[in-house]
Amino acid sequence: MRGVVMYKAGDVRVEEREDPKIVEPTDAIVKLTATCICGSDLWPYRGIEPAEHQVMGHEYVGVVEEVGSEVKNVRPGDFVVGSFVISDNTCEICQAGFQSKCVHAEFVSQTIGTQAEKARIPHADGTLVATPGQPDPELIPALLAASDVLGTGWFAAVAAEAGPGKTVAVVGDGAVGLMAVLAAKQLGAERVIAMSRHPERQKLARYYGATDIVEERGEEGIAKIRELTDGLGAHSVIEAVGTQESFMQAVGATRGGGHLGYVGVNHDVSIPGIELFFAGIHTLGGPAPVRRFLPDLIQLIWDRKIDPGKVFDLSLPLDQAAEGYKAMDERRATKVLLTL
Amino acid sequence: MRGVVMYKAGDVRVEEREDPKIVEPTDAIVKLTATCICGSDLWPYRGIEPAEHQVMGHEYVGVVEEVGSEVKNVRPGDFVVGSFVISDNTCEICQAGFQSKCVHAEFVSQTIGTQAEKARIPHADGTLVATPGQPDPELIPALLAASDVLGTGWFAAVAAEAGPGKTVAVVGDGAVGLMAVLAAKQLGAERVIAMSRHPERQKLARYYGATDIVEERGEEGIAKIRELTDGLGAHSVIEAVGTQESFMQAVGATRGGGHLGYVGVNHDVSIPGIELFFAGIHTLGGPAPVRRFLPDLIQLIWDRKIDPGKVFDLSLPLDQAAEGYKAMDERRATKVLLTL
Numbered sequence: 001m002r003g004v005v006m007y008k009a010g011d012v013r014v015e016e017r018e019d020p021k022i023v024e025p026t027d028a029i030v031k032l033t034a035t036c037i038c039g040s041d042l043w044p045y046r047g048i049e050p051a052e053h054q055v056m057g058h059e060y061v062g063v064v065e066e067v068g069s070e071v072k073n074v075r076p077g078d079f080v081v082g083s084f085v086i087s088d089n090t091c092e093i094c095q096a097g098f099q100s101k102c103v104h105a106e107f108v109s110q111t112i113g114t115q116a117e118k119a120r121i122p123h124a125d126g127t128l129v130a131t132p133g134q135p136d137p138e139l140i141p142a143l144l145a146a147s148d149v150l151g152t153g154w155f156a157a158v159a160a161e162a163g164p165g166k167t168v169a170v171v172g173d174g175a176v177g178l179m180a181v182l183a184a185k186q187l188g189a190e191r192v193i194a195m196s197r198h199p200e201r202q203k204l205a206r207y208y209g210a211t212d213i214v215e216e217r218g219e220e221g222i223a224k225i226r227e228l229t230d231g232l233g234a235h236s237v238i239e240a241v242g243t244q245e246s247f248m249q250a251v252g253a254t255r256g257g258g259h260l261g262y263v264g265v266n267h268d269v270s271i272p273g274i275e276l277f278f279a280g281i282h283t284l285g286g287p288a289p290v291r292r293f294l295p296d297l298i299q300l301i302w303d304r305k306i307d308p309g310k311v312f313d314l315s316l317p318l319d320q321a322a323e324g325y326k327a328m329d330e331r332r333a334t335k336v337l338l339t340l
Numbered sequence: 341m342r343g344v345v346m347y348k349a350g351d352v353r354v355e356e357r358e359d360p361k362i363v364e365p366t367d368a369i370v371k372l373t374a375t376c377i378c379g380s381d382l383w384p385y386r387g388i389e390p391a392e393h394q395v396m397g398h399e400y401v402g403v404v405e406e407v408g409s410e411v412k413n414v415r416p417g418d419f420v421v422g423s424f425v426i427s428d429n430t431c432e433i434c435q436a437g438f439q440s441k442c443v444h445a446e447f448v449s450q451t452i453g454t455q456a457e458k459a460r461i462p463h464a465d466g467t468l469v470a471t472p473g474q475p476d477p478e479l480i481p482a483l484l485a486a487s488d489v490l491g492t493g494w495f496a497a498v499a500a501e502a503g504p505g506k507t508v509a510v511v512g513d514g515a516v517g518l519m520a521v522l523a524a525k526q527l528g529a530e531r532v533i534a535m536s537r538h539p540e541r542q543k544l545a546r547y548y549g550a551t552d553i554v555e556e557r558g559e560e561g562i563a564k565i566r567e568l569t570d571g572l573g574a575h576s577v578i579e580a581v582g583t584q585e586s587f588m589q590a591v592g593a594t595r596g597g598g599h600l601g602y603v604g605v606n607h608d609v610s611i612p613g614i615e616l617f618f619a620g621i622h623t624l625g626g627p628a629p630v631r632r633f634l635p636d637l638i639q640l641i642w643d644r645k646i647d648p649g650k651v652f653d654l655s656l657p658l659d660q661a662a663e664g665y666k667a668m669d670e671r672r673a674t675k676v677l678l679t680l
Binding site: 092093096097098100101103230231232244247255256257262264265266267268269270271272273274276277278279280281282283284285286287289 | 432433436437438440441443570571572584587595596597602604605606607608609610611612613614616617618619620621622623624625626627629
């Protein structure tokens, strides 16, 4: 089969590699229908993280081709959406809703690599969720988004306790930030402030439910959020960038006793303990337990109640993955879908 | 009146200063019955924080002597317990239970200084809570503890979501850590692990409800907590030391999706964002909103259901405050009560 390999920073190739096979009785082989490039894939691409002849990709939808003898919840022929972290969905941590910290957790990106024609998914019963039927083709981008970017934005909004009566500020207007806007709106937030400087993304943020746009950043951004919230700060703040500046902007924008949800930080982020302490806020972050939300997200998409697929603004065949990386790196695209 | 002044690090004196007077109509003047020395008072004493001819003390109980024209909830003659942070208890932040981030928040330690015969307490209605009557003398230490150390330990346990079915680990066996053990037990925790190396404090921790003692620290301490929790980590971890090592020990001891409550960090603490991120945990910290808990804590003490007063292991007259600081600095005492 063909699949993406990152030879080194900036060098992405699509090449032949061996077809995956069932290894464990809990595995499934999925023939992928679509996959995509994540903002986090740019970290090795830009040399911020190491990359040495590495398989890539962790977002995926497709049709189950084969299952191991112990797999019960998905069958060959099922159309499935999977989380970007493998989970058994039965351990104590999974049952508490933190499937990305499952005792069997494994990152799809590091070993499996779904920018490919097929993928072996371990713990298929605990990782994959079948859709109610074969989806209409126009639903594919939305379902693919559920695999990570929507699930991650949704988790961020839940972690920030977005909900009725709340003012939610979203730091970052990338794909995850935009999905967090959608999630905050769906969760019933009264006011959703998107912190964005890009006219196109501001437009999409408004489409997804943003009621206000703040262009300022850093201390000025914090001041603006405070100005919009009677000096108190937002009840809920979502951090969807992952830099030192954006993290501290998010801390500063949260009111005392408020909630900060964060879904990615780069290796340089160092949080001054004393600042976090005197902020007096709740925080919850980590790789999103997408599996927790998949059944509900799939249903919302199936019922055409949400349209996260708009977050993909460029679609290319898998063979042109290198061009997809380039487009995202050069910010010509927010998020690139790869077709198979 | 007499009151403590810290001239500089290590130099504590009791000297005459002016009696406090009502300034705002929301003020009360309290004639103090007892006060005490806080672990955080050692920071300037040891030169870790600046101290220049500074009034000291933020924990207090006493009898209301005079109130301003707008004070309604406390009357002259009332015996009161006050929080170490001034709050109006009416603003949106207070109503949400975060009185230490009140829009009128002011630290008693920095401007008022309750290691003295009297204190002017601003926003008396929102800061002070009257006891059901004049307390028996043996209740004074317990009521004084409620002012900070018990209220702070209690907040830490609430922040860590200690409760039925939970395993709670407490990092730190100082006064706050011991009070957090008491709180975790009262909140119904199934198992309370005190991380302590001092035989005397281990004994007190067991008295207050610890079911297990772990002497190891750092990575070894984390490994021990994981060993005691089927490899998962504790549901709830309370950080009651405030150093880099203890903070990261607390992060590492918390299971994925678990809750870390922290109630003090020193200026050197710097949290690696990526470690906090991959831990996948909830955190809540800050100066404790003691006012939220005071009515309940006073009642528990009044009904003799808890006995936090045991945390004071040395009692001295105010005039011997310097000896009290010395005893705590040299670890001859866990916490020193000052009588008036």
